[in-house]
Amino acid sequence: MDKYEVVIGLEVHAQLNTRSKVFCGCANRYGDPANTLTCPICLGMPGTLPVLNEEVISSAIRTGLALDCSIRPYSRTARKNYFYPDLPKGYQISQFNDPICYDGHLTIETETGVKKTIGITRIHIEEDAGKSMHGLGEGTSIDFNRCGVPLIEIVSEPDMRSAFEAYAYLTKLKQILKYLNVSNCNMEEGSLRCDANVSLRLVGAKELGTKTEVKNMNSFKAVEKALAYEINRQRQVLDAGERVHAVTLLWNDATEEAVLMRSKEEAHDYRYFPEPDLVPISVSTEKIGAIRDQLPELPEARSLRFKTEYALNDEVVSILIAEVEFANYFEATVRAGALPKSAASWVTSEVLRLLKEGEYELASFPISPAKLCDLLNQIDDGKISNQAAKKVFEWMLGNNTSSVLEIINELGLAQINDEDALGLYIAEVIAENPDEVRKYREGKKQLLGFFVGKVMQKSGGSANPKSVGELVRSSLENA
Ligand code: ADP
Numbered sequence: 472m473d474k475y476e477v478v479i480g481l482e483v484h485a486q487l488n489t490r491s492k493v494f495c496g497c498a499n500r501y502g503d504p505a506n507t508l509t510c511p512i513c514l515g516m517p518g519t520l521p522v523l524n525e526e527v528i529s530s531a532i533r534t535g536l537a538l539d540c541s542i543r544p545y546s547r548t549a550r551k552n553y554f555y556p557d558l559p560k561g562y563q564i565s566q567f568n569d570p571i572c573y574d575g576h577l578t579i580e581t582e583t584g585v586k587k588t589i590g591i592t593r594i595h596i597e598e599d600a601g602k603s604m605h606g607l608g609e610g611t612s613i614d615f616n617r618c619g620v621p622l623i624e625i626v627s628e629p630d631m632r633s634a635f636e637a638y639a640y641l642t643k644l645k646q647i648l649k650y651l652n653v654s655n656c657n658m659e660e661g662s663l664r665c666d667a668n669v670s671l672r673l674v675g676a677k678e679l680g681t682k683t684e685v686k687n688m689n690s691f692k693a694v695e696k697a698l699a700y701e702i703n704r705q706r707q708v709l710d711a712g713e714r715v716h717a718v719t720l721l722w723n724d725a726t727e728e729a730v731l732m733r734s735k736e737e738a739h740d741y742r743y744f745p746e747p748d749l750v751p752i753s754v755s756t757e758k759i760g761a762i763r764d765q766l767p768e769l770p771e772a773r774s775l776r777f778k779t780e781y782a783l784n785d786e787v788v789s790i791l792i793a794e795v796e797f798a799n800y801f802e803a804t805v806r807a808g809a810l811p812k813s814a815a816s817w818v819t820s821e822v823l824r825l826l827k828e829g830e831y832e833l834a835s836f837p838i839s840p841a842k843l844c845d846l847l848n849q850i851d852d853g854k855i856s857n858q859a860a861k862k863v864f865e866w867m868l869g870n871n872t873s874s875v876l877e878i879i880n881e882l883g884l885a886q887i888n889d890e891d892a893l894g895l896y897i898a899e900v901i902a903e904n905p906d907e908v909r910k911y912r913e914g915k916k917q918l919l920g921f922f923v924g925k926v927m928q929k930s931g932g933s934a935n936p937k938s939v940g941e942l943v944r945s946s947l948e949n950a
């Protein structure tokens with residue numbers, strides 16, 4: 472038994488995918504040429520005034536409701552003051568006391584598969600700063616496109632007890648944000664960012680230990696690694712009888728080390744004060760009710776429904792619901808008329824394989840659910856073999872104008888069920904393999920597969936293996 476207990480709390484920033492920024496009409500988009508999505512408001516020119524985007528409030532409330540938070544009918548924005556070149560105003564508009572959402576929770580599964588509830592302390596809205604780019608030329612370049620992009624910050628309670636739990640929390644949180652369609656959650660593009668707070672204490676101790684904060688991880692795996700690294704470091708410090716200092720560390724993914732960024736003494740004093748240019752945010756009970764009514768089906772509910780409505784097992788369902796687009800694709804295939812079992816198995820094997828290889832994305836996947844449904848029905852009706860269906864599938868990836876039937880005919884893949892045609896192949900195979908025929912007749916029944924294989928070969932894969940099996944058996948046994 473370990474003498475230390477690990478304590479982790481996470482602060483997650485998610486960029487909201489609203490059309491415009493939080494306080495001005497500039498487009499909220501990633502990847503445009505630097506400094507083309509700006510205006511006097513988001514550049515912080517003197518004399519300009521912010522106007523709060525209603526969509527930002529709705530997105531924050533949607534998230535809050537999905538995470539079982541209470542929603543404040545009346546909350547304030549606050550100025551968080553600091554100097555940095557990518558922050559032309561010299562402050563970020565954020566929320567300090569009384570954030571819009573508070574006291575929520577999220578359920579994860581621990582290493583041992585046990586369900587565990589992680590508290591959500593608060594969710595508040597905030598504006599993003601610009602982006603400094605080092606090493607592009609001499610000095611530092613700055614892109615202000617990101618200034619004023621809306622963020623929500625989701626702060627957890629210090630309820631996680633291992634790097635694994637932190638990873639599970641992030642995975643679950645991202646899944647929910649994607650189901651809600653409030654953020655793209657793309658860590659490489661910075662639309663999801665995580666700061667990890669971690670401390671150790673002796674097992675049984677009441678007080679929390681001194682925490683450190685690790686920043687700058689650009690994937691969930693990196694968060695997990697950074698935490699494992701920092702847990703190990705703190706353990707060594709404590710084992711040596713020393714104190715852990717409250718510091719902020721930066722994770723370096725290349726060297727897999729966390730390096731000191733600043734100590735607590737150097738921490739900013741943000742001099743928060745109520746934002747004088749904005750009226751308080753007031754949210755009526757009706758508005759909260761309306762947002763609640765429009766919440767989409769969330770992963771847990773969808774998982775339950777997939778199990779009962781489609782009689783699928785837990786493992787398949789958890790793959791299907793992991794990503795909302797994937798669950799939607801599967802369900803659209805079933806709604807088009809495919810058997811749920813067939814759709815689930817094809818989607819979690821063939822479609823998932825292609826997505827994992829990285830050449831395709833579901834958003835632009837060339838095979839529509841309706842087309843996939845046509846293909847699956849051909850298999851289920853015994854018209855083509857599974858092998859042949861894979862060829863049709865490959866073909867459809869590069870050509871989405873022909874119908875499934877046209878492709879089957881064009882590729883000559885229609886399954887031969889016709890006894891006369893199969894009879895000819897079978898007669899040939901029997902004639903060509905006298906030894907095996909003798910052994911079969913002497914009782915070596917497992918040779919059936921050998922004959923079926925030979926007949927399949929002769930038919931170029933287009934025979935129906937089930938019919939072949941039955942016909943071969945009767946030919947061998949009745950002769
Ligand atoms: P700070 O004032 O340093 O920002 P907060 O109390 O606001 O600290 O907490 C920030 C995050 O750190 C939260 O997610 C919280 O759960 C987590 N946290 C707070 N104390 C600890 C601790 N002793 N060990 C690990 N995490 C902690």
Ligand code: ZN
Pocket residue numbers: 492495496497508509510511512513514619
């Ligand atoms: Zn602007």
Ligand code: MG
Pocket residue numbers: none
């Ligand atoms: Mg804090």
